[in-house]
Amino acid sequence: MNKIKPGKEAMLICDSIITEVTTNKKSLIGIFEEIATTQFPFRHASLSVYVKFTGAMGEYQFKLELVDLQTGDVNGRGVIGPLKMADKLASYELVFNLKGLEFKHPGKYEFRIFADEELFGTKSFAILQHQTQQPPPSPPA
Numbered sequence: 277m278n279k280i281k282p283g284k285e286a287m288l289i290c291d292s293i294i295t296e297v298t299t300n301k302k303s304l305i306g307i308f309e310e311i312a313t314t315q316f317p318f319r320h321a322s323l324s325v326y327v328k329f330t331g332a333m334g335e336y337q338f339k340l341e342l343v344d345l346q347t348g349d350v351n352g353r354g355v356i357g358p359l360k361m362a363d364k365l366a367s368y369e370l371v372f373n374l375k376g377l378e379f380k381h382p383g384k385y386e387f388r389i390f391a392d393e394e395l396f397g398t399k400s401f402a403i404l405q406h407q408t409q410q411p412p413p414s415p416p417a
Contacts, residue, residue: 280364282332284397287389293324293371302326302369311379312406318379325354327370327389327397332361336391340372345384345400352377379403 291306304326311320325340335358342352354372361368370389379385382405389397 279334279336279392280331281394282329282336282361282368282391282396284327284329284389285367286326286328287387287397287399288326289387289399289401290324290326292322293326293373295371302371308401310402310404312404313379314406316379316381316405318403320377320379322373322375323377325372325374325387325399327372328367329370329389329396330367331364332368332391333364335360338370339390339393340370340374341388341390342374342377343386343388344380345386346381351379351385 288304288307290304290308294303294305295301296303304324311318327338327340337355337357338359340354341350343349344351352374354374356370356372359368382403384400384402386398386400388395
């Protein structure tokens with residue numbers, strides 16, 4: 277029997293994710309879709325990606341890739357699994373904690389989530405070039 281391709285319900289990028297031990301509830305801290313920096317290459321210390329999906333049944337290996345949409349290069353990845361999904365009607369959650377991701381230039385980037393090498397969701401975001409402000413000129417003496 278072929279496995280069912282999961283269906284993405286949500287995919288969010290944030291500063292961190294806290295999982296309550298007793299309830300397994302997730303708190304997403306600092307959700308964002310843009311990062312601004314003054315210099316490149318830029319190394320982001322730590323970020324998290326939350327994925328919620330349904331329609332899965334069986335055992336899966338999940339892979340998250342960070343893709344530079346300008347060059348097509350994969351700048352980072354994370355792997356979770358194998359995980360067994362017992363109910364195709366249930367919703368499931370994945371949390372990826374990524375450290376030290378490097379961005380070589382401003383532009384659009386995308387996280388891609390795969391189940392057993394099959395793409396089932398994406399989330400794009402932007403890295404912006406932030407200009408440093410010069411102090412205002414001193415008034416004449």
